[in-house]
Amino acid sequence: xxEPARDPGGExxxxxxxxxxxxxxxxxxxxxxxxxxxxEFTGLIGPNGAGKTTILRVILGLQAPxxxxxxxxxxxxxxxxxxxxxxxxxxxxxxxxxxxARDLVGLGLDGHRLGISLPSRRRRQAVDxxxxxxSAERFADQRVGDLSGGEQQRVLIAHALISRPRLLLLDEPLxxxxxxxxxxTVALLHRIAGEQGVAVLISAHDMNPxxxxxxxxxxxxxxxxxxxxxxxxxxxxxxxxxxGQHVDVLHVHDRVLVVAGPASRSDVALEREDxxxxxxxxxxxxxxxxx
Amino acid sequence: xxxxxxxxxxxxxxxxxxxxxxxxVGTAVALVSGVVGVHTVMRxxxxxxxxxxxxxxxxxxxxxxxxxxxxxxxxxxxAVAGGVxxxxxxxxxxxxxxxxxxxxxxxxxxxxxxxxWDASFRSTTGASISILFGSIFVINPAIVPVVIGFCxxxxxxxxxxxxxxxxxxxxxxxASARGVPVRLVGVAHLMVMVLAVxxxxxxxxxxxxxxxxxxxxxxxxxxTRRPGLALIIAAGIGVAATWAGIALAYESYYWPPxxxxxxxxxxIVTLIFLFYLGADALSVLRGRRKARVRAPSLAAxxxx
Numbered sequence: 001x002x003e004p005a006r007d008p009g010g011e012x013x014x015x016x017x018x019x020x021x022x023x024x025x026x027x028x029x030x031x032x033x034x035x036x037x038x039x040e041f042t043g044l045i046g047p048n049g050a051g052k053t054t055i056l057r058v059i060l061g062l063q064a065p066x067x068x069x070x071x072x073x074x075x076x077x078x079x080x081x082x083x084x085x086x087x088x089x090x091x092x093x094x095x096x097x098x099x100x101a102r103d104l105v106g107l108g109l110d111g112h113r114l115g116i117s118l119p120s121r122r123r124r125q126a127v128d129x130x131x132x133x134x135s136a137e138r139f140a141d142q143r144v145g146d147l148s149g150g151e152q153q154r155v156l157i158a159h160a161l162i163s164r165p166r167l168l169l170l171d172e173p174l175x176x177x178x179x180x181x182x183x184x185t186v187a188l189l190h191r192i193a194g195e196q197g198v199a200v201l202i203s204a205h206d207m208n209p210x211x212x213x214x215x216x217x218x219x220x221x222x223x224x225x226x227x228x229x230x231x232x233x234x235x236x237x238x239x240x241x242x243x244g245q246h247v248d249v250l251h252v253h254d255r256v257l258v259v260a261g262p263a264s265r266s267d268v269a270l271e272r273e274d275x276x277x278x279x280x281x282x283x284x285x286x287x288x289x290x291x
Numbered sequence: 292x293x294x295x296x297x298x299x300x301x302x303x304x305x306x307x308x309x310x311x312x313x314x315x316v317g318t319a320v321a322l323v324s325g326v327v328g329v330h331t332v333m334r335x336x337x338x339x340x341x342x343x344x345x346x347x348x349x350x351x352x353x354x355x356x357x358x359x360x361x362x363x364x365x366x367x368x369x370a371v372a373g374g375v376x377x378x379x380x381x382x383x384x385x386x387x388x389x390x391x392x393x394x395x396x397x398x399x400x401x402x403x404x405x406x407x408w409d410a411s412f413r414s415t416t417g418a419s420i421s422i423l424f425g426s427i428f429v430i431n432p433a434i435v436p437v438v439i440g441f442c443x444x445x446x447x448x449x450x451x452x453x454x455x456x457x458x459x460x461x462x463x464x465x466a467s468a469r470g471v472p473v474r475l476v477g478v479a480h481l482m483v484m485v486l487a488v489x490x491x492x493x494x495x496x497x498x499x500x501x502x503x504x505x506x507x508x509x510x511x512x513x514x515t516r517r518p519g520l521a522l523i524i525a526a527g528i529g530v531a532a533t534w535a536g537i538a539l540a541y542e543s544y545y546w547p548p549x550x551x552x553x554x555x556x557x558x559i560v561t562l563i564f565l566f567y568l569g570a571d572a573l574s575v576l577r578g579r580r581k582a583r584v585r586a587p588s589l590a591a592x593x594x595x
Contacts, residue, residue, distance in 0.1 A: 086464070
């Protein structure tokens, strides 16, 4: 189901239209539809196993949908070269991989091409600008494998952005980050979406870190999606319909908790939030708004 | 080193045609092995590389038994084994180890059979030694252009695929999202690896060709952060170890037991190992110095 999208006036960059995916006999996504416009910051939110990674893989062309179609900047098929930047969920680089942060960013320019890259002033300038845009100058010459998770994340974002894509996809970029890197990453992505006019689609199992910056939300549960503004989507009726059971949406300070309704509370765990007792929420809110 | 060179020249090292061929083939093979080795280590396929070289022994001994140059046997068996490995699931790290172990075991059984037949029916007693441990000083001159041609082709492939191989090592998901045919690139790398270990099986032997593939690359990765430099250093270490090994082996003819030169493979492999130890020591020393410099600045960064 799809909420009517509000019109911010930007060009439509991504249209997901009735996408369904079956994987080894199981329906992973059913009739997922949403659109994203230039410069919009969209959160793809849902519990683990809801199909977030699958829909990203479909958009990237790594997974063929069983039904429906994807349109990126007006193109349904064929070469989307450079249109989409991608930061996958887990990129674990061994410390002995001989790749400095600046080398990895440079690969974003031409890593998919044949031949070797020759150093040039233009290339170096482009890499330096991108490193500065993600505030990674300080560790530009360190091995990527030696960097912290948050630092690697920034380098991968620079890698994805240097080819000037129209759409940037990030799969759970906030997982495994400490609280400070988490908010720094969100702020960085928000700033870049504005500066570069790139549409950002970011998947996360917890919507709270994204609440301050999200223009739109695509909420996935049980393979189905609802999209719109946070106020339109994060409501008991809408989410209850997705989950197929009664849910409560609680506002605790600035946080939103989606909690399974009392009737089925014991047999279905929707998110990790739902097992948090109110008292615990309070005290964890004090230490930084994280579970 | 200058002593060594002097002895080399005085004792007519480069005057001998078999030594010239050894140096030429050894250099070409070391260059290719060094470069493909860096990608092999980065892709976590060292065990695959080792197995391909052992499997080459099967091909080499089979070729010897039917009377053709072992190089063809190394190549044919390596290519077949590479194909089987790819089909069995080389791309998944876990599948990779199991597939490699199974194929390796089966093939080495064949090698034992061929070498046994060879020894029993053809009484070429030196065969197993030369297959397993190389015969750089008795390379058939007719095969030299073939070797050089293969090395050039392997080098060209590696230069062509350099960036895509790096990107695949970072993340196959990113690479395929950007249109890189990840599986094809993997197969190309695998085949170049087969070429490298087959060719080095000629020089330092099937059993030892892993050393030339993995050793220089591992040493290079200890000392540099730059991808291009890693390739150059690895190739350089391979070539240096090969040259010095040839010179030492030539020289060792005068060492006890008199009149029996020491095997060149021993020198090359030992030198590579020493290079690795040196590189390791260097990186540990550097790491300590860096930790001392970085510690205060990190603490400062934490406070911001």
